[in-house]
Amino acid sequence: MPRIPASELSGYLLRGRICGRGCLHTIKGPSPVLLATSSRQSRHASGHGHPATDRSPGAALEGQAPIVPYRKQLKDQAKALKAAGGKKKKAKADNQTVPGWELTVGIEIHAQLNTTKKLFSPAPVSSANDPPNQNVALFDLALPGSQPVFQEETLIPALRAALALDCDIQRVSSFDRKHYFHWDQPSGYQITQYYEPFARNGKIVLYARDGIAPQDGEEVLVGIKQIQMEQDTAKTIAQPGEVHWLDFNRVGVPLIEIITEPHIHHPATAAALVRKVQLLLHSVDACVLGMEAGGLRADVNVSVRRADDPTGALGTRTEIKNLSSFKAVEDAIIAERDRQIDLLEKGGTVEGETRGWSLGSTETRRLRGKEGEVDYRYMPDPDLGPVVIGEDLIAHLEASMGILPDVEVEGLINTYGLSSKDAVSLMQLDDGGRLQYFYNVLDALEARTSQAGMPAGNGDGAALLAANWCLHELGKLTSASSREVDTEHASGEGLEISPSGECRVAASDLADILFFLHRRRITANVAKDLLWSVFRGDVGAASRPFVDVESAIDKGDLWFRELSADEYAQIADVAVRGEEKVLREFEKFRDGGSKAYPQGKLMYLVGKMMRLGPDGRMDPRSAERVLRSRIENHYLAELGTRA
Structure with a gap:
């Protein structure tokens, strides 16, 4: 062309x-x-x-x-x-409430269980790369004469999820048919647990560190009404010309539906709940596919009422279906809340209906009228008997649950001194792989310290340094400005952190870098250059230019040979020349004329020292210590003499 x-x-x-x-x-x-x-x-x-x-x-x-x-x-x-008085779109932090109105939200979360079989047939659960319509059984297609057979192993991840959400496990549960007709449901009904679910009366506590709205304070408790098992539907693939293709691989895939109580009153808190539920399910190996992979979807029920309503009755709720991201949860709730308030303020009424949401939208759209119990014609499934759960199974699962995220975060904060933000970030990055990598680095650092004959401990700041590098310095390696990967040695652009904590930057190599940095045997700039060399593949094997970090430092003569105190003092004397005006600020503080110590002025002079001194031989902390001593003991006295 x-x-x-x-x-x-x-x-x-x-x-x-x-x-x-x-x-x-x-x-x-x-x-x-x-x-x-x-x-x-x-x-x-x-x-x-x-x-x-x-x-x-x-x-x-x-x-x-x-x-x-x-x-x-x-x-x-x-x-x-x-x-004309138009207003800009509010930031989400400022858009959590509307004066005079109260928002109420309940959430239904559908999570795909981590199993190899479908719920009622022996067909395998498909992966994303499987050809369409390959992993199906006769019952999945609702062929005449086929009957469901409950696959008992699907119950294990469901029970783990219920225990993680602090639910009461029902010893006897049963399956029901939920009737509706749609092309993605070949049998004309969905098998679920409406009357007798396997778990009830749970709860989840959301903290400020989880990202709840500031209006909720430090924490908020959200009740879990019930958790039920159910089967998924076929996957619909839209084609041009109002044509739809169906992939029946997904029919019968086991799901759990987590139904919360209407205890949420702010959009950010709703998004935080979905985020934390995903983290909990992943931590107990109940659901390994998150929202970004299509393994978890959320439906939100939204209603509003006037804050001064004397009846206290909740408003008419609408349901927004199939939200596929945390951002969509918050944005859709805000849009639907504003739509309902605007409708009521104009004298209209809110209809109970099902609505949809598209990413990037500014308003929800009507899909259909809201179905009720009568519309679905719930009835016990005659082909499936009750599910009886033994006490021994529950006790075994409780004993093998492992550490839940809140306990893990508290340990990171209290044991290693991390901030709550960094602790949560370590938990969430790389599906938990970044946290395990951090622990691997700590183990390697402790071994390196022991090998050098030095005492190990968490109180010396080494763990905090390791956390900072695992979060921030590793992240910089894959930024747009750092993608100059040596294709001969490197296998890809990412860190490639596995759930077990394996990483392209070996934990032992990072531990060596931090060992020398923490003991001030190399500078921070040298440490960052070494990390980049390990990432590129120049360090770490006999066939590479450098076998290990220490040999790279030796051959490059990168050891830190710090200046003496006298040499620091000489540089400080040069740095303060002509800075009488700055020194007067310290004099005001000493004489009580300034409320706060002029730390900014001090760091300004430290910066001058760093620029004047030799590269690679100065430590900012030493420069600051020497300069502060010189100011207090020499320079201020000289100023007084001149005056």
């Missing part, structure tokens, strides 16, 4: 002129992109006549107003909206 000349492109983009050559010959009716009309332009747009001579961006035909570029039109519209 020949390249379109720039003049023709500019004519189309800036003035809506379409070239008559090629496949575009006729246009019925006026083109919506034409910003100015004339018989000459119309002939050109429909494939007749010749293009206009003047193709400059601001050109206009004789007798017509100049053409205004589209970007300027948008700017003018924004200015006009602002002048």
Whole structure:
């Protein structure tokens, strides 16, 4: 296909002129992109006549107003909206409440269980790369005569999830049929647990570190009404021309539905709950696919009422289906809350209905009227007997649960001194692999310290240093500015952290770097360069340029040979020359005229020292210590003498 000349492109983009050559010959009716009309332009747009001579961006035909570029039109519209009193979109932190109104939210979370079999057939659960309609059994397709057979192993991850959410396990539960007709449900009903679910009366505590709304304070408790097992539907793949393809691999995949009580009153708290539920399910190996992989979906029930309503009754709720990201949960709740409030303030009524949400939208859309119990015609499934759960199984699962996320976070905070934000980040990154990598680094660091004959301990700040590097310095390796990977040695651009904590940057190599850095035998800049060399593949094997970190430091002569105290003092004397005005600030503090110590002025002078001194031989902490001593014991006295 020949390249379109720039003049023709500019004519189309800036003035809506379409070239008559090629496949575009006729246009019925006026083109919506034409910003100015004339018989000459119309002939050109429909494939007749010749293009206009003047193709400059601001050109206009004789007798017509100049053409205004589209970007300027948008700017003018924004200015006009602002002048008319239009408001900008609120930030989410400022959009958690609406004065005079109370929001109530309940959430239903559907999570795919970590099993190899489907719920009622021996067909395997498909992976993302399996061909369509390959892993199906007769019952999955609802062929006549086929019957469900409950696969007992699917109960194990479901019980783990219920125990992690502090639920009461029901010793006897049963399955029911939920009737509705849709192309993704071949049998015309879904098997679920409506009347007798296997778990009830749970709870989850959300803390400020989980990202709840500030209005909820330090923590909020959300009740779990019940958890039930159910089967998934077929996957619908939309095609052009209102055609839909069905992939039955997903039919019968085991799910749990977690139904919360309506205890949530802020959109950010709702998103935090879904996020924490995903983390809990992953930590107990109940659900290994998160929202980003399609293994977890959320439906939210939203209602509003006036804050001063004397009846205290909840408003009519609407349900928003199939939200597939934490951001979508918060955005959809805000949009639906605002829609309902606007409707009620105008004298309208909120209808109970099911609504949809698309990423990037600013409002929800109606899908259908809200079904009720009568519409679904719930009935006990006659082909499935009750599920009886033994006490011994529950006791075994409780004993093998492991450490739950809240306990893990508290340990990171109390034992290693991490901030709550860093502790939660370690838990969430790489599906928990980053946390295990951090522990591997600590183990390797302790072994390295013991090998050197030095005492080990968590109180010396080494663990905090390791956490900082595992979170921040490792992250910088894969940033856009650092993707200069040696293709001969490196296997990819990512860190490739596995759930067991294996990483492209070996934990032992990072531990060696931190060992020398923590004991001030190398500088921070040298440590970062070494980390990048390990990431590229220059360090870490006999075939590489350097076998280990220590040999790389030796061959590069990178050891830190710090200046003496006298040498620091000489540099400090040079740094403070001509800085009498700055030194006066310290004099004011000493004499009681300043409320706070002028730390910023001190660091300004330390920066001058670092620039004046030799590269690779100065430590900022030593420079600060020497400079502070010189100011207090020498420079201020000299100022007084001059005065």
